[in-house]
Amino acid sequence: MNYLNKNQIELIKEQIEKQNLSYDPLKDELLDHVCSDIENKLNNGESFHDAYNDICEQFELDPLIRIENDTLEILNKKWDIKTKIVYSLIGIFTLSVLFKFLRLPGSGIMILFSLGSLTLLFLLTAIINLIRRYKTKEQSYLSFTSIFFSFFILSTLSTVLGWGDAFLLRVISLLGSGLIFTYQSYRLVSNHVLYENGFTMAIEKHFKKIEITILIFTIIVFFMILYLPVSPSYVVYPLFNFSLVLITFLSYGATWIFYITKPEKLKEKKKLLLIVSTTLFWFTLIYISQVFPNSILKNIMLWVILMGGGFYGIFNYKHYNNAFSLPIISLLALIIFCILKIVFQLNLIHTSSIIVLEQIIHSPAILIILLIVLHLVRKNIIPRSFSLFLLVVFIGTFPVKSLPNDWLLYKLLKNQPHIVQFIKNAKNQTYNNTYYQKLEHFQRATKTNYFFNASGKYDKNAARILNDLRPTINENDTEKTPYFQWEKNSDEYYWAVYNLARFEPLSSMDIAWGKNRPKNLKISIYRNQNWEEIKNFKIEEINLFSKYSFSLVYATKIKISFKKAGKEKYKMYEWNTYHE
Amino acid sequence: MKSKELLKGTLKTMVLKLLSEKPKMYGYEITQEVKSISENKIKLTYGALYPVLHKLEADGFLVTETEVVDNRARKYYSLTPSGKEIATEKVNEYHEFVKIMAKILGPSHPGLES
Numbered sequence: 286m287n288y289l290n291k292n293q294i295e296l297i298k299e300q301i302e303k304q305n306l307s308y309d310p311l312k313d314e315l316l317d318h319v320c321s322d323i324e325n326k327l328n329n330g331e332s333f334h335d336a337y338n339d340i341c342e343q344f345e346l347d348p349l350i351r352i353e354n355d356t357l358e359i360l361n362k363k364w365d366i367k368t369k370i371v372y373s374l375i376g377i378f379t380l381s382v383l384f385k386f387l388r389l390p391g392s393g394i395m396i397l398f399s400l401g402s403l404t405l406l407f408l409l410t411a412i413i414n415l416i417r418r419y420k421t422k423e424q425s426y427l428s429f430t431s432i433f434f435s436f437f438i439l440s441t442l443s444t445v446l447g448w449g450d451a452f453l454l455r456v457i458s459l460l461g462s463g464l465i466f467t468y469q470s471y472r473l474v475s476n477h478v479l480y481e482n483g484f485t486m487a488i489e490k491h492f493k494k495i496e497i498t499i500l501i502f503t504i505i506v507f508f509m510i511l512y513l514p515v516s517p518s519y520v521v522y523p524l525f526n527f528s529l530v531l532i533t534f535l536s537y538g539a540t541w542i543f544y545i546t547k548p549e550k551l552k553e554k555k556k557l558l559l560i561v562s563t564t565l566f567w568f569t570l571i572y573i574s575q576v577f578p579n580s581i582l583k584n585i586m587l588w589v590i591l592m593g594g595g596f597y598g599i600f601n602y603k604h605y606n607n608a609f610s611l612p613i614i615s616l617l618a619l620i621i622f623c624i625l626k627i628v629f630q631l632n633l634i635h636t637s638s639i640i641v642l643e644q645i646i647h648s649p650a651i652l653i654i655l656l657i658v659l660h661l662v663r664k665n666i667i668p669r670s671f672s673l674f675l676l677v678v679f680i681g682t683f684p685v686k687s688l689p690n691d692w693l694l695y696k697l698l699k700n701q702p703h704i705v706q707f708i709k710n711a712k713n714q715t716y717n718n719t720y721y722q723k724l725e726h727f728q729r730a731t732k733t734n735y736f737f738n739a740s741g742k743y744d745k746n747a748a749r750i751l752n753d754l755r756p757t758i759n760e761n762d763t764e765k766t767p768y769f770q771w772e773k774n775s776d777e778y779y780w781a782v783y784n785l786a787r788f789e790p791l792s793s794m795d796i797a798w799g800k801n802r803p804k805n806l807k808i809s810i811y812r813n814q815n816w817e818e819i820k821n822f823k824i825e826e827i828n829l830f831s832k833y834s835f836s837l838v839y840a841t842k843i844k845i846s847f848k849k850a851g852k853e854k855y856k857m858y859e860w861n862t863y864h865e
Numbered sequence: 866m867k868s869k870e871l872l873k874g875t876l877k878t879m880v881l882k883l884l885s886e887k888p889k890m891y892g893y894e895i896t897q898e899v900k901s902i903s904e905n906k907i908k909l910t911y912g913a914l915y916p917v918l919h920k921l922e923a924d925g926f927l928v929t930e931t932e933v934v935d936n937r938a939r940k941y942y943s944l945t946p947s948g949k950e951i952a953t954e955k956v957n958e959y960h961e962f963v964k965i966m967a968k969i970l971g972p973s974h975p976g977l978e979s
Contacts, residue, residue: 356919
């Protein structure tokens, strides 16, 4: 009878360790199983070397991590119900958004119920995960992610219901879960068994945490469609990115770091990893650079890098389904965008249609459509449940958000060719247009708190910027003083009209106001269906003014109204948020 | 090789039955026992076996004890009293099932002929 010596057992143990198992009870058992199997082979006359190689091959074919997953899945089967509850709550939440748009009763309580229950559920899951008996390291990390995520939902709930903006809570929650995801990604791809299919597996594994990803996504879509007062563009967009792509970026990023630190572990064809990972890393950097003013260089970088990554993805997507779906989507979006730009420049079709189409292309909805189309064209390019969810979000939110908006813009522009001309000129001179830059800076400034330092005191430097930006400041100015008042038919005037047309229907603002919602505001140009009257309006004045209080939470008052014969006829946009 | 589907449905019963015949067994021993009894027709992989063993243990039908054998830890499984009950129950259930299936899949049934 042959028995393995200590060294041989150590060798096998090392091989098992490399499989990156984290459920210890299984590890020892598998070691004994493999050792017994090898001993059996030795007794049948095989050499240790051959038997050991057989085992290694077997590990390649049927990685032990799969057994661990199967074991834990079977042990934790009863927790599946949690996923069902999460999906139901997300469904209620999506429905509540739709209800809100359609002005149907019960949306408020649905939001409170769905988001409140989700917060509780995530917290409970986290606690249960931490104390339960059978778990991997990954599940422990996930518990912390759940805690962070419940903070995130709580902050959103607080914002939506007007309890105050829990910005800090939101930032902490996102940073925390982001760090955990990054670490996990690195752990996954640095597993030598997984690296062969590391791309797909790492991403699929992440998408298994779908309830987190999709929920963030829903909330972000929700933020975007409602233009919540506390949703400045570079909070909203990074959040949107986080929900949809950042997790994937992190996976790629971790792969890239792995390649840099341990290049010998990647086979030749995996150089591909480097290319795509770098591409996506650049993409992330560019997104980060959104906090800086626009520049031509940034746009060129974005185009070149995305198109490079996208083409590579298209040529290789058969081999790497999930891994390349994002570059492909980006590429398709960019190609469409590029065609529109050319058509726009060459005046091939009516300019107003192009502007509308251009706006649609910028919409997150187009990304969702592309995901769905890609999924239909090639099965399993993204997990089915994720596509289904996107479909639900798309059906629920896209028609409500984009279509009336674009329709309004189209109608508005169709009847006012001089505005179209202005927009066209403005777009051509975007980066040279001082007024535009000023407005952009102002908008950026109004949407953040950077006029105020961390202690909530008035920041002198920021104040200087604010004063530089303000067209006029008089001692007698009150909050009723128009902040901008433009000469009729000036560029600024048209620019304002253009921006005005892009605002959300007022009905969607109700939700953002929460308990501070003004009672008598019932202007909804879509629902009243009085477009004939509106389009014949002679716009006499557009007012837009803001007032700041010098604290971390700020009060904002913005009002834009149409006037007819000196009498305010239609207020298109007005909101108040007061935090005492 | 037997159908994977059939094996999957009877794996738990097989393990319980084998363990009911011996005071204790370890994983590899179970696979070898199945291989031997089935005359090499059923090869139980560790991928199929261990999830079931762990589930049975979590459900309280098995208990384990670990011994150091040949320089490594070896985990032995044995049935708990409730495990013994369920083993008998499962085996009877299986025999009952086989009888019914034999009837259904046996020679043609005159009553069903048109």
